[in-house]
Amino acid sequence: MNYLEKLHDAVLNGNPTxxxxxxxxxxxxxxxxxxxxxxYMIRAMxxxxxxxERFEYFIPQLLMSAKAMKSAMALIRPLLISEGEEDNSxxxxxxxxKGDVHDIGKNLLGALLxxxxxxxxxxxxxxxxxxxxxxxxxHKAKLVCMSALLTTTMPGMxxxxxxxxxxxxxxxxxxxxxxxxxTHHFAKDIGADGxxxxxxxxxxxxxxxxxxxxx
Amino acid sequence: xxxxxxxxxxxxHELLHCINKSNNNIDTEFIAKGIxxxxxxxxxxxxxxxxxxADQKRxxxxxxxxxxxxxxxxxxxxxxxPLIVPRxxxxxxxxxxxKQKYLDYYFENPGTYYQSVGWMENTENKPIIKKRSLQRxxxxxxxxxxxxxxxxxxxxxxxxxxxxxxxxxxxMAFIDTGLDSQHNYQKKAMAKAEIKxxxxxxxxxxxxxxxxxxxxxxxxxxxxxxxPGSKVEQSVGEDLMTAVxxxx
Numbered sequence: 122m123n124y125l126e127k128l129h130d131a132v133l134n135g136n137p138t139x140x141x142x143x144x145x146x147x148x149x150x151x152x153x154x155x156x157x158x159x160x161y162m163i164r165a166m167x168x169x170x171x172x173x174e175r176f177e178y179f180i181p182q183l184l185m186s187a188k189a190m191k192s193a194m195a196l197i198r199p200l201l202i203s204e205g206e207e208d209n210s211x212x213x214x215x216x217x218x219k220g221d222v223h224d225i226g227k228n229l230l231g232a233l234l235x236x237x238x239x240x241x242x243x244x245x246x247x248x249x250x251x252x253x254x255x256x257x258x259x260h261k262a263k264l265v266c267m268s269a270l271l272t273t274t275m276p277g278m279x280x281x282x283x284x285x286x287x288x289x290x291x292x293x294x295x296x297x298x299x300x301x302x303x304t305h306h307f308a309k310d311i312g313a314d315g316x317x318x319x320x321x322x323x324x325x326x327x328x329x330x331x332x333x334x335x336x
Numbered sequence: 337x338x339x340x341x342x343x344x345x346x347x348x349h350e351l352l353h354c355i356n357k358s359n360n361n362i363d364t365e366f367i368a369k370g371i372x373x374x375x376x377x378x379x380x381x382x383x384x385x386x387x388x389x390a391d392q393k394r395x396x397x398x399x400x401x402x403x404x405x406x407x408x409x410x411x412x413x414x415x416x417x418p419l420i421v422p423r424x425x426x427x428x429x430x431x432x433x434x435k436q437k438y439l440d441y442y443f444e445n446p447g448t449y450y451q452s453v454g455w456m457e458n459t460e461n462k463p464i465i466k467k468r469s470l471q472r473x474x475x476x477x478x479x480x481x482x483x484x485x486x487x488x489x490x491x492x493x494x495x496x497x498x499x500x501x502x503x504x505x506x507x508m509a510f511i512d513t514g515l516d517s518q519h520n521y522q523k524k525a526m527a528k529a530e531i532k533x534x535x536x537x538x539x540x541x542x543x544x545x546x547x548x549x550x551x552x553x554x555x556x557x558x559x560x561x562x563x564p565g566s567k568v569e570q571s572v573g574e575d576l577m578t579a580v581x582x583x584x
Contacts, residue, residue, distance in 0.1 A: 135487070179475025184498050185487055222447040222504035246504050247446050270501075272404045272425045272576070273442055279572065302407050310572045 125152070125161055128193065132165035132236075135185025137192040144193040154197045158238065162190050166236025170321035180229070183320075187232030194235065210240040211331060213264040214256045216248035217300075218277030223270035226300060229320040230266055237324045238333070239264070250277075250284035257285075257294055264327055269300040278303075279311035286312075295330045299323055337361065337552055340390040340417075342383060343401020345369050346427050346454035349515050350543050351401060354550045362550060363395070369454070370461035372405060373469040379408040391416045397561075399549050403429055404576055412568045413582065419562040420554055422545050423576050427454075431511045433542025435558075441509070441539065448507040449534070451525040452541070453518050508534050511541035 125147060131139035147157055169186040172178035178186075215231045217224050224246050231241045242260050244252055253265055265285075269275045278298045285291040291312075298313045299320070308316035314330060317323040328334050337360045343351055345366040355362045365386055371379045383402070390398050398417050402409065403424040412419065424430055428450045429438040442448070461469065471477040476499050484492055497503060508529035510522050522538060529536040545558065554561055557575075562568055566579040 137491075176473075179478075180499060181475050181478060181483060181487060181495055184495055185491065188491070188494060220443045220446045223501055224504065225499060225501055228498060272406065273429075273439060276572075302404070304407060304410070304570060306570050307572060310570075 125157070128157060129161040129165045132162050132186055132189045132193070133168055135182055135189050137185075137189045140189040140193040141196065144196050148196060148200070154200050157193070157197060162193060163236065163238050166190055166233065169236070170233060170324060173321045174319065180225075183229060184232070187229070187236065190236050191232070210238055211264060211333065212260045212262040213239040213241050213266060213327070214244060214253060214260065214262045215241060215266045215268070216244035216253060216256075217246045217268045217270075218274055218281060219247060219249050220277060221269045221271060221274035221300075222246040223300075224268070226270070226320060227266070227268040230268070230299065230323050233320050233324045234264075234266070234327065237328060239327070250281040253281050254284060254288050254290065257290065263294055263331060265294050265296045266323065266327070267296070267298050269298075269303065272302045275300070275302055275307070278313065282312050295327065297323060297327060297330075337396045338394070339363070339397050339399050339550070339552070340393070340395040341365065341399045341401060341550070342367065342386045342390065343399075344372075344405075344427060344454075345458055346452070347401050347430065347546060349453055349517065350431075350513050350546050351550065353515070354543055354547045357547065358550045360550060360552060362399075363390075365390075366401075368462060368465060369458040370465040370469075373461060373465060373471060375470055375473075376406050376408045376410075378468060379405070380412060383408070384412070387412075387419070388415075397552075401430075401546070401549070403427060407570070409568050409577060410570050412562070414562040414564050414566055414579075416564055418564060419568075420549065421560050421562070421568070421577070422549060423558055423560050424545070425576070427452075428511070430545050431513055431541045432539070433544035445507050445509070445537075447502075447505040448509050448537075449502060449505050450509050450511060451521070451528075452511045452513065453515050453521050456521045456524060505532075506534055507537065508532070509537040509539050511539050513541040513543055 128143040173183050213234050215227050217227050231243050234241050267278050295314045297315050298308050305316055315326050317326050339362050341362050341364045346369045348366050371382045395417050398419050400421040403426045405426050424435050429435050431452050432438040510525040526536050560577050562579040566581050569578050569580050571578045
């Protein structure tokens with residue numbers, strides 16, 4: 122199975138074509154898809170996150186790694202679903218808050234969460250508190266990640282957290298906030314569970330708070 | 337009164353108009369709009385440089401032609417001279433002349449690209465700012481040929497789309513603050529909106545907040561007065577910012 126290391130490298134180096142080739146070959150040879158995900162792709166995406174935080178990788182590299190992982194996952198996911206295993210991964214809901222249509226950071230986080238083994242349901246942009254709540258209930262999500270680029274829309278994070286409290290489901294989910302104007306001070310004041318200033322650190326925090334991948 | 341004005345150049349024309357109408361003595365300094373592309377600390381450092389110089393002279397107050405503008409204002413300290421800052425999100429709110437009017441329009445029209453004379457006059461950043469910008473820091477301003485060489489032509493559309501901050505925009509709004517020169521800019525803004533296939537609005541702006549800033553008319557609801565020995569802190573409420581005494 123030595124060639125599988127090439128899958129790790131393809132994700133790390135952001136090469137979707139090779140990632141797909143190796144995944145196809147591995148699946149033909151009946152290699153357990155979980156091994157591809159857990160031992161090669163997640164490991165590669167963890168390294169991508171580390172390199173991004175060290176400014177060795179930049180957003181284009183991160184996006185290419187995400188594309189490589191996503192392309193490979195597109196082949197693997199149907200197999201997992203047919204085995205009825207899809208629900209084993211933790212569901213994360215992502216979205217930019219009401220009024221905000223800036224989604225670069227949110228999409229990076231989504232890609233890295235997927236790379237970290239989460240099942241991501243992206244609600245897109247301009248998401249109301251009611252839509253966040255509905256998505257959490259529908260998908261039995263454990264994690265909500267809200268993003269805002271502007272101080273004008275940032276209060277929507279508090280409105281959303283308050284709506285979760287009013288609905289009586291605040292304690293059932295971890296709620297993280299991020300985006301250029303967001304600070305630790307703000308996150309604490311509005312009752313969020315955490316904040317990080319970049320997508321990669323956000324995934325590490327999410328895993329920590331949910332007890333995922335603790336060694 | 338004797339004031340130092342340190343302002344983003346985006347308000348230059350409006351402020352010069354307000355200064356002409358005021359009895360106060362105003363020493364002006366306009367700073368490049370592009371410093372908004374630095375991180376908050378970088379933007380603060382640049383403005384603090386000017387504040388420190390002004391602090392060595394005897395002004396009655398230092399007027400800041402800025403809003404929260406991301407979060408640069410938090411942590412700002414008034415040493416010898418009071419600092420005055422509009423309680424508003426950003427320059428667009430200032431040009432609306434009212435935080436509430438801005439928010440009302442904003443939430444009715446998410447995905448709006450705002451334009452004004454000052455915005456359109458100052459579109460290109462100086463190389464020194466580009467070099468230190470967040471776009472450069474995160475590799476988002478990589479030229480097309482470099483992107484193509486490094487990631488392949490087949491991935492160009494994907495990367496460009498993923499890094500396009502305004503891909504969900506659908507409207508352009510030109511803010512009319514009553515400047516003589518604005519007609520041409522308004523036409524240019526409309527042409528830009530047409531190219532992008534966006535709707536186009538002309539909004540009635542106002543110099544009200546800028547005139548109040550210059551006149552020394554600073555009601556607490558609209559302006560924060562940071563007294564010497566105090567610093568600006570974030571407020572989660574509608575007041576946006578608060579001043580607290582420095583603790584030594």
